[in-house]
Amino acid sequence: MMRARCAAWALAICALLDSGVFASDMESIKRYVQQSYEKAYRAHDIAISQITIHYPESAQVPISCEPPNVCSSLSPAALAKGSGTFIAKIRQGTGMLSVPVSYSIQAEITILRAKSIINTNASIDTQNTQITRTELSMVKSSSLLRLLAPNMLGKVSARSIINPNTIITEDKVKERILVQKGDIITGILKEQNLQIQTQVQALQHGMKNEIIKVRNITTQKILRARVVDEKTAEIF
Numbered sequence: 300m301m302r303a304r305c306a307a308w309a310l311a312i313c314a315l316l317d318s319g320v321f322a323s324d325m326e327s328i329k330r331y332v333q334q335s336y337e338k339a340y341r342a343h344d345i346a347i348s349q350i351t352i353h354y355p356e357s358a359q360v361p362i363s364c365e366p367p368n369v370c371s372s373l374s375p376a377a378l379a380k381g382s383g384t385f386i387a388k389i390r391q392g393t394g395m396l397s398v399p400v401s402y403s404i405q406a407e408i409t410i411l412r413a414k415s416i417i418n419t420n421a422s423i424d425t426q427n428t429q430i431t432r433t434e435l436s437m438v439k440s441s442s443l444l445r446l447l448a449p450n451m452l453g454k455v456s457a458r459s460i461i462n463p464n465t466i467i468t469e470d471k472v473k474e475r476i477l478v479q480k481g482d483i484i485t486g487i488l489k490e491q492n493l494q495i496q497t498q499v500q501a502l503q504h505g506m507k508n509e510i511i512k513v514r515n516i517t518t519q520k521i522l523r524a525r526v527v528d529e530k531t532a533e534i535f
Contacts (some may be wrong), residue, residue, distance in 0.1 A: 324361040324362050324363040324365075325352055325362070327363045327364050327365050328352050328362060328363065328364055328370075328387070328400060328402075329350045329352060330364075331364040331370055332350055332352075332373070332402050332404065333347055333350060333404075335372075335373045335378065336373075336378060336404060336406065339373075339375075339378040339444065340378075340406075340408055342446075342448035342449070342450065343408040343409045343410065343446055343448065343449075344408065344409045345406050345407070345408045345435070346406060346407045346408075347404055347405070347406040348405045348406065348407070349404065349405040350402060350403075350404050351402065351403045351404075352400060352401070352402050353400070353401040353402070354387070354398055354399065354400045354401065355398065355399065360389055360391065360396065360398075361389075362387055362389060362398055362400065363387070363389070364387060367390040368387060368388060368389050368390055369387075369388045369395075370385055370386070370387045370388070370400070371385045371386045371387075371388075372385075373385055375444050376440075378443075378444060379440040379441070379443040379444050380440050380443075381403060381404050381405070381406070381435050381436045382401070382402060382403035382404070383401070383402060384399055384400065384401045384402075385399075385400055385402075386398070386399060386400070387399075387400050404435070405434070405435075405436075406434070406435040407432050407433065407434055407435065408432070408433065408435055408438070408446075409430060409431070409432055409449060410430075410431060410432075410433055410438065410446055410466055410467075411423075411428045411429070411430060411431075411446070411447050411449060411452070411466070411467040412428060412429050412431055412464055412465065412466055412467065413427060413428055413461045413462065413463050413464060413465045413467060414426075414427055414428055414429050414463065415427055415463050416460065416461070416462060416463060417457045417460065417461040418457065418460060419457055419458070419459050419460055420456050420457060420476045420479065420504050421456060421457050421476075422453065422455075422456050422475060422476070423447070423451070423452060423453070423455050423456060423457060423467060423472055424452050424453045425452055425453075428452065428467060430449050438466065442466055442468050445468040445469045445470055446466070446467075446468055446469070447467040447468055447469055447471075447472060451472075453475075454475055455472040455473060455474065455475050456472065456473055456474070456475045456476040457471065457472060457473075458470070458471055458472055458473045459471070473506075474506045474507070475506065475507075476504050476505065476506055477505060477506060477507055477526050477528060477529045477530070477531075478501045478503075478504065478505040478511065478526050478529075478530060478531075478532060479501065479504055480501055480502065480503055480504050481500065481501065482500070482501045482530060483498055483499070483500055483501075483516070484498075484499060484500070484501050484513070484530040484531060484532055485497075485498065485499075485530060485531045485532070486498065486499035486513060486515070486522070486524060486532055486533075486534045487527070487531065487532070487533045487534060488533075488534045489533065497515065497516070497517070497534075498516045498517075499513040499514060499515055499516060499522070499524070499532070499534070500513060500514045500516060501513055501532070502514055502521070505526035505532065506526060507526055507527070507528075508525060508526060508527075509525070509526050510523055510524070510525055510526075511523075511524060511525075511526060511532065512524075513532060513534070522534050522535065523535045
């Protein structure tokens with residue numbers, strides 16, 4: 300009886316191999332890995348050229364990430380590398396069989412590099428950065444998921460000095476400085492239904508809605524003002 304069952308099981312496996320089910324299941328796993336990376340790096344235009352999948356030969360069942368099977372999510376730490384392992388839980392009757400699946404990918408992404416020294420508080424824009432393509436494997440894991448997206452150019456400022464050729468990551472930037480210390484800016488004074496504009500000098504750097512000190516150019520009086528736009532602040 301046992302031999303008959305084993306023989307039937309072997310025939311079933313052969314039938315699956317002949318029908319190409321294993322191949323299609325492999326494609327579902329590759330698709331799962333690809334979609335995970337594309338979601339994580341959608342702002343960096345990832346282009347995956349190759350995905351390699353491995354799982355134990357002893358797992359004599361079709362491995363798939365399609366329902367009713369469940370594949371564990373790739374964590375941020377896993378997505379910060381070009382290879383890793385996740386668990387595929389394969390439905391077997393009323394139970395689930397856990398199978399470790401290893402993968403590796405080859406891919407390119409878009410990154411931002413500093414073209415020259417970027418000083419603290421300077422705007423990060425097309426003048427001081429360049430957009431380049433690079434292999435995913437060429438970027439340190441600690442930087443990969445903190446990469447600054449190209450669509451953030453002109454919207455942030457340097458948190459500290461950034462050296463030439465440095466990859467720009469989110470931890471190196473902060474909200475854009477709209478008013479630079481020493482700038483001559485427009486000061487807006489509102490009184491009832493009137494709005495008066497005057498020239499003032501910023502005595503501090505300022506982001507949007509930040510309160511800074513300014514000096515009235517005419518009277519030299521020091522005032523407080525709220526930054527409302529680029530080179531514009533509302534005087535209290």
